[in-house]
Structure formats: structure tokens, C-alpha cells
Amino acid sequence: MADVSATHWGFTHVTTRAGRVEAIDPFVRDRNPSPLIGGLPEAIYAPTRVLRPAIRKAWLEGDRENRGEGAFVEVDWATAYDHIERELKSTIAEKGNEGIFAGSYGWGSAGRFHHAATHLKRFLNTIGGFVDQTQTYSFAAGQIICPHVVGDNRILFGGETTEWPAILDNARLIVFFGGINLSNAQIAAGGLGNHATADWLTEAGKRGIEIVCISPVHDSGEQLPPHEWLQICPGTDTALMLALAYEIVKTCRVDHRFLERYCTGYGAFEPYLTGQADGVRKDADWASGITGIPAGTIRKLAAKLSDNPVFLTASWSLQRQENGEQPLWMLITLAAMLGEIGLPGRGVSFGYGSMGNRGDPRPVISSPGFKAGTNPLGRFIPVARVADMLLDPGGTIHFDGQEITYPEIDIVWWAGGNPFHHHQDLNRLVEAFRKPRTVIVNEIWWTATARHADIVLPATTAFERNDISGSPTDRYTAAMSKQIEPQCEARSEFDIFSGLAARFGTLEAYGEGRDEMGWLEHIYEDYRQRARDTLGAVLPAFAAFWEKGFAELPAPESAYTLFADFRDNPAKNPLKTPSGKIEIWSRFIAESVHEDVHPHPRWVEPREWLGSAKATQLHMVSPQPAHRLHGQLDGVGVSRRSKIKGREPARINPEDAAERGIRDGDEVRIWNERGECLATASLSEHVMPGVIALATGAWYNPEGRSGRGSRDLHGNPNVLTSNVPTSTLSHAPAQHSALVFVEKSADSAYPDIHQKLPEGIGREEPET
Ligand SMILES: Nc1nc2c(c(=O)[nH]1)N[C@H]1C(S)=C(S)[C@@H](COP(=O)(O)OP(=O)(O)OC[C@H]3O[C@@H](n4cnc5c(=O)[nH]c(N)nc54)[C@H](O)[C@@H]3O)O[C@H]1N2
Ligand SMILES: Nc1nc2c(c(=O)[nH]1)N[C@H]1C(S)=C(S)[C@@H](COP(=O)(O)OP(=O)(O)OC[C@H]3O[C@@H](n4cnc5c(=O)[nH]c(N)nc54)[C@H](O)[C@@H]3O)O[C@H]1N2
Ligand SMILES: [Mo]
Secondary structure (H helix, E strand, O other): OOOEEEEOOEEEEEEEEOOEEEEEEEOOOOOOOOHHHHHHHHHHOOOOEOOOOEEEHHHHOOOOOOOOOOOEEEOOHHHHHHHHHHHHHHHHHHOOHHHEEOOOOOOOOOOOOOOHHHHHHHHHHHOOOOEEEEOOOOOHHHHHHHHHHHOOOOOOOOOOOOOHHHHHHHOOEEEEEOOOOOOHHHOOOOOOOOOOHHHHHHHHHHOOOEEEEEOOEOOOHHHOOOOEEEOOOOOOHHHHHHHHHHHHHHOOOOOHHHHHHHEEOHHHHHHHHHOOOOOOOOOHHHHHHHHOOOHHHHHHHHHHHHHOOEEEEEOHHHHOOOOOHHHHHHHHHHHHHOOOOOOOOOEEOOOOOOOOOOOOOOOOOOOOOOOOOOOOOOEEEEHHHHHHHHHOOOOEEEEOOEEEEOOOOOEEEEEOOOHHHHOOOHHHHHHHHOOOOEEEEEEOEOOHHHHOOOEEEEEOOHHHOOEEOOOOOOOEEEEEOOOOOOOOOOEOHHHHHHHHHHHHOOHHHHHOOOOHHHHHHHHHHHHHHHHHHHHOOOOOOHHHHHHHOEEEOOOOOOOOOOOHHHHHOOOOOOOOOOOOOEEOOOHHHHOOOOOOOOOOOOOOOOOOOHHHOOOOEEEEEOOOOOOOEOOEOOOOHHHHHHOEOOEOEEEEOHHHHHHOOOOOOOEEEEEEOOEEEEEEEEEOOOEOOOEEEEOOOOOOOEOOOOOOOOOEOOOOHHHOOOOOOOOOOOOOOOOOOOEEEEEEOOOOOOOOHHHOOOOOOOOOOOOO
16 A cells, blocks of 8 residues: 555645554655645644534524534434434425535545545435536636637636647747736645646746736745736726737737637627727726726737737636626637637636646546436536525526526535635625525534534545545546544545435445445546547556556647647637637627626626725735635644734735734734624735735634624635625626725734634544
């Protein structure tokens, strides 16, 4: 057995001693390992581990109003199963399976077999199905708009995109809307054997490629090769892109041949751009007033775009805000006007600064995976509409041209996600979570979601079970060998749901007669065969793979460029859009009920942005945390050390701080009409004036009873973010659009949520 395991922040080697994990070190092949893995041994034995099944005491007495309050009782597995079995059976009898919500969005383990949500769904599929969620929080607006514009989502995420070697060989200018944040590139869903993004950027610097970063926050500034930072007011990138397009029209640099051959609808768009349609020229002066970028700078950038082979990219953050569909659509339009799309290493694609190894060369083949099967119920809601669904049963919405009716939910079940991390307007979520009859959560730690549940099931960490990793952007697959026994009563996801399936008589359908190792071999051999059939690649057989600890796909011989085949022969390789071309004007959208989305890209003022702010308000951006993954590892390692006086640092420009009498390290109160939190001010020139950056992931730590009216003591931005969707087309989360007030508050002691357990929960040392 090898000592290898895998996490979303990198592969690891594990050292154990007397049945305990002693150290977790980076994978030998990793050239830029993430410091996050240093916190893992601490996390395995953290005081907030869920050690036994637990049930909320008041729920046993029929209460549903007080989730998040009061004591739990610890029970054995048989008792927990008894309750779950009874709950599921009564809901199915009374309401049918549409009374069960198990979308369970979230970043469970990197191990693809014990992926918690997949097991939950697979089990429920064997007993009639459940209400699901579609899209991801990462790029929900993009997932809806990109297929309308370019036919699919390769431009947004995954492994099939323009690769770095092609970019470096061909582009002379790379423009990063949203900047390039190397701390975000530490992470890849499903793990990564080597962190390559930093090396590609270094190489870009060596080759003298010009780099422009456009963002309200200058992340990773010191680690990047020479580059220019343009400060932009949050939520205004579309206006900047329009002005760049306008200046290109004005200087007669539009590639009309490309537009005619490969695009539809430019004729309907240009009159809007030039102001012929609405009397407003979208020129550099116009955009300067919106974005805060000097008009001369915009014109200079437009000239550079015309004069150089370019690669344009935007981080996913641009679409996690009101009208978040627009910047992506407009950047594609801009690249089309330049005629760059499909030329080797040039054009446009998103997410290069958002996730590790996007654009790293890798043969196109899907990674090892475990499937939930088909949901016989077939009902779903958009990912960010959970609270809306719970608060408005029977309500209807239009979503990407379909009508969706919110079901009445009895049972909410979350396994491998943390809505009290990811959901917008948390105080509203608290209210929504007090509606269903029963909330079940499988968790490793006592997160705020577990604390707002009725039945909590203890899950193992990756180190306590055997698994296999796989990511669409990585060439490596890890054989994740079990290193220690499960802590106390914790069980693997497969064991948890096998136990339930046995009670429902569906174990055969759920487990297909395989045990854990049987499944791993099955998943791996399927992958090995696909690698051989589609790539001619020879991977070791399962036993050898398991012994070695990892397998590696060969690097592709030539670098891939997205849409090169389409450019080469658009008749033979059309896009999957209705016209087969890039749609700058979309008939689907023109004819849809979504009147808030125009049929071509355009600038729409968000409700909350600096242009609508009161003099004392700041625009809060809530980026991904450099020191943890969402809420994971918040209480340990580099994340714990990054806290100031126990609270999350809120980065603020010294000018804005001075105006408010705030000094570095002061406790601050951040609030708006939706909520309030405390954080610690960290003065930084890397944040532009008018903006405050509060990273996500500080565990929600409400003072008193959770919900509207309480304040979060730790610095969780989602008590401040708004439920307003990006648009009615995508209903996506718009968490970067939030105005807040900030003031200095008197220093107070911080009660550490990572040391505090719900009442009734034992803390005895786990058995080892
Ligand atoms: N304000 C604001 N909010 C945001 C964002 C933002 O930019 N701003 N970003 C959004 C984005 S992009 C995302 S992806 C979401 C992320 O939101 P989530 O994915 O929900 O956040 P995580 O903290 O990663 O939650 C995963 C949970 O799964 C648990 N877990 C891990 N492995 C297992 C396992 O094997 N079994 C079980 N049962 N549990 C396991 C972990 O302990 C953790 O609590 O947040 C979104 N929220
Ligand atoms: N360390 C770490 N890395 C992560 C994660 C994590 O939790 N921790 N989460 C992972 C996940 S799930 C995802 S989806 C990705 C998300 O990847 P992204 O969406 O790219 O990440 P963010 O950090 O939200 O935003 C990136 C940058 O965009 C800037 N920005 C915000 N609003 C605007 C705007 O209006 N215009 C411009 N031009 N810039 C803006 C932010 O200030 C930030 O510097 O990150 C992944 N990487
Ligand atoms: Mo994400």
C-alpha cells in the first residue's frame, strides 16, 4: 500500500504512527504545492469532528422553528437509521419523492468514489428519486449563457480548452479580467498532482508576453511576472469591454470577414455600440465614468488589442454578480470583432485564474468517476434557489426558457456541501431552513449547516477510507489508500448509504454487489480502458496502480486551441448553437420570456454598485479565500494563522480606512439592510478605494439566535450578500454585488466557533 492520498488542494503523502496521522506532505511530483495541506493532520483530529450520529433534541419533540438552537443527543447508527427510514417512508407515502430535496450542492471529497452527494443521489434514485439542483455556484450564469453563444461550456470550465503552450507560442498580450489569482489556482475539483499555473505564468514573463490584470483587487501581485494592474469598479467589466469594442470600430480595426463567416447578429449589435440605436456612444469616455478607468488608458488598451495577437480571459467571479451573463458574452463578442477566435493560442476562454491547471495540456478524456444513475423523478431547481424554494412552495419561475414550480419540501438532505458557507443572504437561509419537517446532514465537522440540521451523520475523511481521485484538468490520478481507521463512529459515504439501502431492500441496485475495493477497481479499469481505446495510452493495471499510488496520462503531443476546428471548417465543424455560429444576437433570448436579458450583450446598471452607492458605502467583493477552500480547513493551519484577533481579515484601502478612523488591526462592523458581521481591518493598497474584500469561508458564528437580527461574529460575507439573481435567465448567485457600510467597532473578545460544539455533543478523544 502506498502512502498517497488526494485532496482538492493537491496530492499528498501521509505519515502515520501508531494508528495516527503524524504528518501530511506534498506529493513528490508537485512543483508548487499548496500550503493548505499543512493543516490536514490538525483537521482530522479537530475538536469539531462529528464523532457520532446526533439528533436535535427539540426535533424529537416535533420542533422545526428552532433549527440552529438547543441541544443534540448522540445516538447509535441503528437509531439514526430508524428515524431516517421513518421520515423517508412517511414523506414518500404522503407527498411522493418530490417532498425530498437532495440537490446537496458542494465540494465533498476529492475522492471520486466516496463523493458524498453522488452516494446520496444514487441511494435516493433507487427509492424513487428526489428534487435535485442544476448548475454550480462557481459559474451558474456562465453555464446558461455560454451554450447560447458558443454552443457548449468548454469555454467556461473543464479540460478541453486552449492550452498554455499554444498561448505562449502565439499570443503577445494576455488580458486577465478578474486578474490572475495564484492562490485560487491551488485548487482543482478532484485533486491535482502538480500545480502548473504558476510555471506557465513565469514562462509568459520570460517570453516577454505583455500581461494586463483588470480587477478591483490586486491579488498575487508580487508573484506574477511584470504586468499592469487596472483598477476597475466591481461589476462594470461589460462597460469596459464595450468601450474597447467601440474604439476598435472607431479605428476601423474590426475583422468583418471573421464576423460574416463565423458569427450571427453583429449587425444588430453595432448600432447599440455606436449609439445609433439608443443615442449613447459606448466610447472610452462613457466607460471611464462607469468603470473608473481613465479614458486614455482604455484607448491605449484598445490599440494594443488591435496591434497584437491576444488571448483574452475572465475569471468566473465576473459572472457571480448581477447581469453576470453579460461580461462573458461581451468578451466573446470582443474577441470575435478582433477576429482572434480559433487562431492557435489566441482568442478567448475563461477561468485561467480561477482553478488550478485550467489550460494545462492534458489529453481529452473524462476522469475516473462514480455515477448517481438516473433520477426517476427528474425534478430540479436552479442551484441558488434553495431558500426561494423552501420559502415559496408552489411558486413558479422561468429558467432558461423552462417553467419550474417549487415543490413543497418535507426533507432536506445535504451530504458533502455547506449551504451555510455558499448561499447568499444567510439570514434568509436560516429562515428557509426552519420550514421543512426534517433536515439531515452528513458531515465530517460541525459546520453551521450541521448545526442547523436535525439528524447529523458522521462521515470519514479521505484518510479513513480507500478512494480514487480524478480531475478534468489534471493528468494524474491518485490511488487514495486508507491510512487510519475511521474516527470514533464515523463511516464512509458508501457504508452510510449501504446501510440505508439495505433497509429499503435496494442494496443490489445501489451497490451492484461490489465492495469498496471492488468499486475502485471497476472505476479505475473503466478509465484505463478508455485511455487505451481513445488515446492509445497504456496505464498500469489496477494492482500495480494501487501499489504505486498514482497513474499518469501522457502529455499530448500538440497543444489544443479551442474553436480551431470551427475556424478551420465551420461547415464541417459547426458550433452547437441554433445558427452553428457564434451568436452575438440570440433569437432564443429575443423570443424568450426573459425580458431583463437583451438579445445581444449590453451594459445594464446593477442594483448595487459604486454608481448607486451612498457616499459612506463601500462595494464588498467576497473572493475565494487564499488560506482555505471555502469553509474547509477554516479552523486549522494557514487559515487559522491568517485570522486577526480570531476574526477574518477584511481588506480595505488605507484611504477608506482613514476616512472612517479605522487603523490596521481594528475590529470593524460591516453591515447593510440584510445583515451584519464583525471582522478585523487589514489595510491594503492591493484593494482599490471604494472596495472592501472579505473572503468567503469564515464559519458562520451568530451571536445569540441565528438569523435576521443576529450578527455574525467571525466575518462571513454571506450575511451581507443579496438574493437578487444574476438575471431571470440563469437565476444564478450574484454574490459579488453587495454594498455595505463599514465602521470601527470597540474591540471585543472573540468566541471561537472552532472550539465550540453544540450542547449535548461529547468531546471525548476519538478512539485511535
Ligand atoms: N459570498 C460568496 N459566496 C460564495 C462564493 C463567492 O465567491 N462569494 N463562491 C461560491 C462558490 S464558487 C462555491 S463552489 C461555493 C462552495 O460551497 P461549498 O462547496 O458548499 O463549500 P465547502 O466549504 O467546500 O463545503 C463542502 C463541505 O463538504 C464537507 N465534506 C468534505 N468531504 C466530505 C465527505 O466525504 N463527506 C461528507 N458528508 N462531507 C464532506 C466539508 O467538510 C465541507 O463542509 O461557495 C459559493 N459561495
Ligand atoms: N484558495 C482557494 N482557491 C479557490 C477556492 C477557494 O475556496 N480557496 N475556490 C475555488 C472555486 S470553487 C472556484 S469556483 C474558483 C473561483 O474563482 P474566481 O471566481 O476567479 O475567484 P474569486 O476569488 O471569487 O475572484 C477572482 C478575482 O476577481 C475579482 N473580482 C471580483 N469582482 C470583480 C469584478 O466585477 N470585475 C473584475 N474585473 N474583477 C472582479 C476578485 O476581487 C478576485 O480578485 O476558485 C477556486 N479556487
Ligand atoms: Mo466554486
